[in-house]
Amino acid sequence: MYEFEGKELLKAGGVTVPRSSLLRGAEELPKSIPYPLFAKTQILSGGRMEAGGVVLAKESAALGEAVENFLGKTIKGWPVIGVLLEEKVAYESPEYFVSFTADPDTRRVLFSLSDKGGTGVEDRPVIKVPIDVDTPEFPDTPVPSDVLKRLFGVFTANDCILLEVNPLVQNAKSEEWVALDAKVVLDDSAFPRHPKWQYPERPSAPDHKVSPREVRAREIDRGDHRGTAGSTYLDLEGDIAMLPSGGGASLTAMDALNRLGGKPANYTEYSGNPTGEKVKQLVSVVVSKPGLSALWVVGAVANFTDINETLRGLIEGLRDARKELGLPIDYPVVIRRAGPRDTEAYAMLSEVKDFDLHVSGEETSIEESAKKIVALADAYRKKHAR
Numbered sequence: 001m002y003e004f005e006g007k008e009l010l011k012a013g014g015v016t017v018p019r020s021s022l023l024r025g026a027e028e029l030p031k032s033i034p035y036p037l038f039a040k041t042q043i044l045s046g047g048r049m050e051a052g053g054v055v056l057a058k059e060s061a062a063l064g065e066a067v068e069n070f071l072g073k074t075i076k077g078w079p080v081i082g083v084l085l086e087e088k089v090a091y092e093s094p095e096y097f098v099s100f101t102a103d104p105d106t107r108r109v110l111f112s113l114s115d116k117g118g119t120g121v122e123d124r125p126v127i128k129v130p131i132d133v134d135t136p137e138f139p140d141t142p143v144p145s146d147v148l149k150r151l152f153g154v155f156t157a158n159d160c161i162l163l164e165v166n167p168l169v170q171n172a173k174s175e176e177w178v179a180l181d182a183k184v185v186l187d188d189s190a191f192p193r194h195p196k197w198q199y200p201e202r203p204s205a206p207d208h209k210v211s212p213r214e215v216r217a218r219e220i221d222r223g224d225h226r227g228t229a230g231s232t233y234l235d236l237e238g239d240i241a242m243l244p245s246g247g248g249a250s251l252t253a254m255d256a257l258n259r260l261g262g263k264p265a266n267y268t269e270y271s272g273n274p275t276g277e278k279v280k281q282l283v284s285v286v287v288s289k290p291g292l293s294a295l296w297v298v299g300a301v302a303n304f305t306d307i308n309e310t311l312r313g314l315i316e317g318l319r320d321a322r323k324e325l326g327l328p329i330d331y332p333v334v335i336r337r338a339g340p341r342d343t344e345a346y347a348m349l350s351e352v353k354d355f356d357l358h359v360s361g362e363e364t365s366i367e368e369s370a371k372k373i374v375a376l377a378d379a380y381r382k383k384h385a386r
Contacts, residue, residue, distance in 0.1 A: 002042045004084050005199065006182035010165075013154035015147075016176045020086040023067055030085060035059055038086045039066040043078035044202060046183065049119055051076050056088065077206025089178050095167030096143055097121045100131070100155040102162070102187075108132055109155065111148075113141055117167040143168065147177045159190030188231035191222040211235045217268060217285045220278055227274030227305070229282045238263025239386075240377050241286050243314070245299025245337070246271025249366065253298045256370035262377065265289050273304045276313030283317025288325055293386065294377035295333045298369055301362050302339025311337060311345045315352055329355065332376040336369035338362040 001009075007017040021030040022042070041053035048054050053075040057063035063085070070083050097117030101110045114126040129139055133156060138148045147168075155163040162185040171178050191197055201210045201218070217230035228246065240262050244250035246269040257264055266286060270279055287295065297314060299305075314335075322329050335349070338361040349359050358372060380386075 001184040001186065001199070002044065002081065003040065003182055004042060004082070006163075006184035007179065009154055009158055009184060010151075010179050010182055013157065014150045015154060015165075016171075016178045017182070018087045018089050018178060018180065020084055022082050022084055023071070024082045025071065026068075029060055029063060029067070033085060033087050035063075036088050037063070038084075038088060039063060039070065040084040040086060041070050041073075041075050041080045042082040042084055043075050043080055045076050045078050045206070048075060053080075074207075078203070089169065089180060090172045091169035091178070092172045093170035094142075095169055097126065097164075097166045098143065098148070098151060098168050099162065099164040099166075100152060100160070102160070103130070106130060109136075109152075111138065111152075113143065115142065121166055143177065151179075158184075159187045159193065161185045161187050188218060189221045189225065189228040192225050205234065213266075213285050213288060217282060220281045220285075224275065224278055227270065227272030227278065229270040229274040229278040230268055230285065233266065233268040233285070235266050235289065236264050238265045239291055239293040239381075240373060241265045241289065241292050241295040242267060243283065243286055243295065243297045244269050245302065245305065249298070249300035252300075253296070253366055253370065256367050257296070257374065260370050260374045262370065262374040265292060270310065271305070273306055274310065274313075276309045276316065279310045279313030280317035280320065283314055284321050284325070287318065287321045287327060287329060291386075292331055293380045293384075294331050294373050296369070296373045297333065297335040297337060298366060299337055300366075302337070305339055306341055307337050307339045308341035308345040308348060311335065312348060315349070315355070318355055331380050332356045332358060332373070334358045334369060334373040334376065336360050336364055336366065 004022050011017050019033050021033060036056055036058045039055045039057055041048055055066040057066055067083050070080050073080050094115045095118040097114040099112045103110050108130045111129045111131045112126050114121055114124055116124040136152055138145055164183040165179040167180050169178055169180060201215055203210055213235055214233045217233035220230040221228055242264050244253045250269045254264060270282060318329055321327050333355055342361060346359060349357055
């Protein structure tokens with residue numbers, strides 16, 4: 001989220017933030033916020049201060065010049081979508097770094113804190129403590145527990161993956177604890193639980209324009225909370241379409257493919273236990289990209305994902321794409337999947353004769369599967385003179 005969006009969530013959750021006003025164009029400068037005040041570019045990246053994206057203005061002429069310089073520009077490759085004008089808060093306390101991060105492996109939240117926050121906190125000591133979501137208990141810290149509880153409440157109420165305040169300070173006059181900056185990442189799959197969320201699409205990386213495929217992929221989860229499929233999607237420049245399962249396996253697969261000379265056409269994932277219908281929709285998005293030479297369906301041994309259900313969705317998605325999009329889909333489809341109901345899935349796939357399927361289970365490593373997809377894609381390119 002942009003800083004101003006994150007601070008709106010904090011304010012709604014009872015966390016104090018500085019007075020501010022967001023400018024998106026050549027609007028009249030606000031008169032309700034006294035000088036000096038900060039002009040802060042709104043981009044989806046940290047490190048704005050070092051990149052010249054934050055300016056302290058002592059009077060209106062300097063502020064007007066800063067706003068004019070910022071609007072319509074890019075900082076660190078990210079487009080500036082607005083400028084947050086914010087009061088300068090006087091404080092004498094240390095600058096605290098406070099964050100909450102979802103840990104899907106333990107199903108707990110990692111609480112992190114440092115009394116040496118601010119710019120460069122990455123290189124300083126940080127205490128880290130796992131917190132139970134249902135019965136949160138915080139260690140003794142200089143930051144009052146009620147402040148931490150309010151921050152944690154914002155984290156849980158909004159299905160955050162990450163909530164980071166850096167710095168958190170104590171106002172020298174009012175003694176209130178104030179969040180001077182906010183970095184918030186929401187769980188895209190939680191959109192169905194938050195009908196009031198109306199956040200527009202945004203780029204996934206610097207200098208990246210959101211493609212129609214990305215928009216379509218992200219819409220899949222918004223109407224169905226069962227598992228995730230497509231919440232993360234990014235078009236890349238290669239020709240090997242990717243349909244990995246979530247978690248570390250997707251990154252392992254991408255690393256293996258790149259290391260062996262394969263070039264992925266996209267990055268996406270499905271995880272949890274999505275329905276076959278959701279997988280079918282994601283397949284339609286993935287294979288709609290022109291110029292593909294192969295499709296790789298890959299994942300670790302699943303614990304909860306119904307392999308038969310999801311691979312049935314794969315085949316239905318391929319057939320629908322061939323029929324509705326007019327795509328030949330004559331390139332190789334390499335499948336490396338195992339887990340619940342995989343025996344039924346293998347039997348089902350053995351009956352599929354209308355696609356060039358290459359199926360394996362856990363007896364084949366992700367590395368070996370990567371070698372196969374690279375070799376088959378190379379052969380397909382040579383055959384079709386690509």
